[in-house]
Amino acid sequence: xxxxxxxxxxxxxxxxxxxxxxxxxxxxxxxxxxxxxxxxxxxxxxxxxxxxxxxxxxxxxxxxxxxxxxxxxxxxxxxxxxxxxxxxxxxxxxxxxxxxxxxxxxxxxxxxxxxxxxxxxxxxxx
Amino acid sequence: xxxxxxxxxxxxxxxxxxxxxxxxxxxxxxxxxxxxxxxxxxxxxxxxxxxxxxxxxxxxxxxxxxxxxxxxxxxxxxxxxxxxxxxxxxxxxxxxxxxxxxxxxxxxxxxxxxxxxxxxxxxxxxxxxxxxxxxxxxxxxxxxxxxxxxxxxxxxxxxxxxxxxxxxxxxxxxxxxxxxxxxxxxxxxxxxxxxxxxxxxxxxxxxxxxxxxxxxxxxxxxxxxxxxxxxxxxxxxxxxxxxxxxxxxxxxxxxxxxxxxxxxxxxx
Amino acid sequence: xxxxxxxxxxxxxxxxxxxxxxxxxxxxxxxxxxxxxxxxxxxxxxxxxxxxxxxxxxxxxxxxxxxxxxxxxxxxxxxxxxxxxxxxxxxxxxxxxxxxxxxxxxxxxxxxxxxxxxxxxxxxxxxxxxxxxxxxxxxxxxxxxxxxxxxxxxxxxxxxxxxxxxxxxxxxxxxxxxxxxxxxxxxxxxxxxxxxxxxxxxxxxxxxxxxxxxxxxxxxxxxxxxxxxxxxxxx
Numbered sequence: 229x230x231x232x233x234x235x236x237x238x239x240x241x242x243x244x245x246x247x248x249x250x251x252x253x254x255x256x257x258x259x260x261x262x263x264x265x266x267x268x269x270x271x272x273x274x275x276x277x278x279x280x281x282x283x284x285x286x287x288x289x290x291x292x293x294x295x296x297x298x299x300x301x302x303x304x305x306x307x308x309x310x311x312x313x314x315x316x317x318x319x320x321x322x323x324x325x326x327x328x329x330x331x332x333x334x335x336x337x338x339x340x341x342x343x344x345x346x347x348x349x350x351x352x353x354x
Numbered sequence: 355x356x357x358x359x360x361x362x363x364x365x366x367x368x369x370x371x372x373x374x375x376x377x378x379x380x381x382x383x384x385x386x387x388x389x390x391x392x393x394x395x396x397x398x399x400x401x402x403x404x405x406x407x408x409x410x411x412x413x414x415x416x417x418x419x420x421x422x423x424x425x426x427x428x429x430x431x432x433x434x435x436x437x438x439x440x441x442x443x444x445x446x447x448x449x450x451x452x453x454x455x456x457x458x459x460x461x462x463x464x465x466x467x468x469x470x471x472x473x474x475x476x477x478x479x480x481x482x483x484x485x486x487x488x489x490x491x492x493x494x495x496x497x498x499x500x501x502x503x504x505x506x507x508x509x510x511x512x513x514x515x516x517x518x519x520x521x522x523x524x525x526x527x528x529x530x531x532x533x534x535x536x537x538x539x540x541x542x543x544x545x546x547x548x549x550x551x552x553x554x555x556x557x558x559x560x561x562x563x564x565x566x567x568x569x570x571x572x573x574x575x576x577x578x579x580x581x582x583x584x585x586x587x588x589x590x591x592x593x594x595x596x597x598x599x600x601x602x603x604x605x606x607x608x609x610x611x612x613x614x615x616x617x618x619x620x621x622x
Numbered sequence: 623x624x625x626x627x628x629x630x631x632x633x634x635x636x637x638x639x640x641x642x643x644x645x646x647x648x649x650x651x652x653x654x655x656x657x658x659x660x661x662x663x664x665x666x667x668x669x670x671x672x673x674x675x676x677x678x679x680x681x682x683x684x685x686x687x688x689x690x691x692x693x694x695x696x697x698x699x700x701x702x703x704x705x706x707x708x709x710x711x712x713x714x715x716x717x718x719x720x721x722x723x724x725x726x727x728x729x730x731x732x733x734x735x736x737x738x739x740x741x742x743x744x745x746x747x748x749x750x751x752x753x754x755x756x757x758x759x760x761x762x763x764x765x766x767x768x769x770x771x772x773x774x775x776x777x778x779x780x781x782x783x784x785x786x787x788x789x790x791x792x793x794x795x796x797x798x799x800x801x802x803x804x805x806x807x808x809x810x811x812x813x814x815x816x817x818x819x820x821x822x823x824x825x826x827x828x829x830x831x832x833x834x835x836x837x838x839x840x841x842x843x844x845x846x847x848x849x850x851x852x853x854x855x856x857x
Contacts, residue, residue: 271615274756276594277456277488280601282615296601296613302756303487303592304470312756330447334613354587376658376770376804386654390644393728457848459707476724476731480661483724489737493722493840508842520644554644589747593739595759597707597845600852609849616853 262338263327269319270294274312276301281315281337283323296334297325307353314348315340385479390520395585396560397472424576425540431571438539449608454533456609459596462509462533463526464548464564466490467580474591482515482522482552488594494524501527507544509533515550522552543570558584653727658770658803660730663840664810664832665720672786673716674828679790685821689790696789700857703784707736707845710759710783711776712798714738715812715830722840723802723810730765730772735843742774749777757794759783774800781818793820808834 267285279299286292299305302312315321320343325335340348378386427435442451455461461469466486476483484492494513505512505528515524526548535542546568554560565577600616602609646654668675681689703709709717719734732740742765749755750762761779765772776798782791796818805811810832817825 273615275598277459277596277599278601294614296615298611301488301594303472303594306592306754307587311753313753328447328613332448332613334611354585378654378657378659382659383651383655386646387651389646391646391650392644393726458844458846459849460844474731476726476729478661478724478726481722481724483722483731483733485731485733485739489739491733491737491739491840491842495839499838502839506841509844510842512839512841557644589745590743590750591741592758593741593760595706595708597705598852599849602849603853604848604850
């Protein structure tokens with residue numbers, strides 16, 4: 229099942245790769261494409277080896293789907309500015325991801341922005 | 355008869371002192387005085403563009419910090435490696451190669467040094483311990499002991515070492531051949547013998563010169579240097595437990611990732 | 623020398639490493655002189671069937687009911703130790719895993735045979751800030767030395783991890799205080815007190831001792847089962 233998704237291709241290329249993603253084969257994600265969606269936080273699963281942000285967003289037809297967005301390990305996420313409770317279920321959020329090649333509702337996190345415009349994380353570890 | 359009080363008292367004091375005089379002996383302190391202070395947290399540094407662990411094109415080791423390694427494989431091993439790359443390249447998009455860092459949560463040595471971890475040294479006269487935050491621990495014993503005669507293969511192997519000034523020279527044998535050396539699936543034989551020279555370049559940089567001798571897999575020794583920098587935004591390590599991973603499952607010998615929220619058992 | 627050359631020279635000096643600069647400083651050696659030597663491999667004495675050899679935690683009425691139910695179900699469930707390949711704190715201190723306890727001025731690092739690590743930072747740091755904490759297998763530990771005794775203060779543990787095979791648990795708010803010392807050349811002792819007012823009627827105190835092992839090598843012994851175990855609830 230390959231759904232055609234309308235992709236908003238961001239101008240900037242991927243400049244920050246979450247450190248903990250480095251051990252995965254990148255082949256699973258479509259690093260040359262980016263998808264931005266506006267949705268609602270279902271949950272932030274803060275755990276090893278990867279944290280996951282579950283986001284509910286509507287597709288081009290207005291149908292809601294829950295997306296599983298992969299983040300780094302908690303220790304790495306802290307260094308990038310994420311916190312375990314930085315978002316709560318029900319929060320509005322805008323996420324930009326590298327979507328899965330296979331068309332499933334998932335991808336790897338590139339950028340997350342709160343409703344008030346604050347970028348979540350995005351700091352460079354020192 | 356006069357009792358020899360003084361010697362008894364002296365003995366009591368001595369005995370009492372040795373039972374409770376817990377502090378490091380002068381000899382141990384003298385040994386510490388010759389050792390460097392590498393306390394703090396260290397890391398490889400964030401991968402730059404193109405440095406993430408990418409599955410390589412068939413036939414060549416590309417992608418990731420291991421991409422510059424150019425493993426000097428013998429023909430049979432090269433052929434096996436190439437076949438593996440073709441196998442992985444042919445996987446459907448829903449599956450990823452069975453990387454032991456995911457399948458059994460184990461990186462091992464020296465792969466952990468090629469990975470996105472931070473680490474701490476604990477240097478004592480008897481041992482240099484290196485703790486990597488994905489819960490991988492190396493014990494490099496510097497008390498003069500030999501390797502055990504037939505060590506059971508483990509991910510870290512058995513490591514012994516000695517100090518040459520402020521350089522730690524270590525030797526490791528007994529490595530588990532089922533683990534991967536690189537993200538692309540390169541492996542070593544059970545006969546791999548790895549020596550290292552750890553040294554500090556300045557207060558913020560440490561390096562490890564690694565030489566792999568593998569008479570079964572390699573045509574010649576392989577030497578490379580891993581460089582590490584000091585972490586300054588964090589003072590304390592947080593240990594990771596990979597086994598709380600409920601997102602990756604095995605499917606037909608490969609790894610499948612679950613993107614929907616997995617359901618937990620009710621009693622947990 | 624011009625100001626620029628001077629600052630460049632200073633930068634160069636700072637960046638390079640004078641021969642003695644990396645060696646343990648006199649201050650670090652002075653700190654080491656005050657610390658005990660716990661070198662060796664240690665293993666718990668006594669039964670590992672419960673964390674407190676005297677019995678279960680002093681649960682309040684509600685938790686006693688919860689525990690009775692959990693204990694009854696425990697035989698058919700996968701112990702969290704097996705499910706997540708971690709005993710965690712405080713269970714580690716009554717587990718069969720052997721360990722090294724390496725003492726330096728900055729930290730006492732307890733490293734256990736199944737890859738579990740306790741970092742007990744003695745560098746004067748307070749606990750990690752609340753917004754950076756979440757319930758963790760080994761919690762957040764800080765330590766202080768008083769003579770030969772290390773006092774450990776641990777918060778932010780993962781309360782749902784079983785304390786023993788009977789499925790006893792705590793809350794994430796449990797506060798664990800330990801006093802560890804070497805009682806003689808071949809024994810370490812840990813006096814443990816668990817404070818968890820939501821679950822317990824009173825502070826829960828008990829002592830575990832550890833014997834110096836004849837073993838000299840910490841052999842890497844990771845769990846051998848693979849991914850997917852975290853989702854298994856029953857045996």
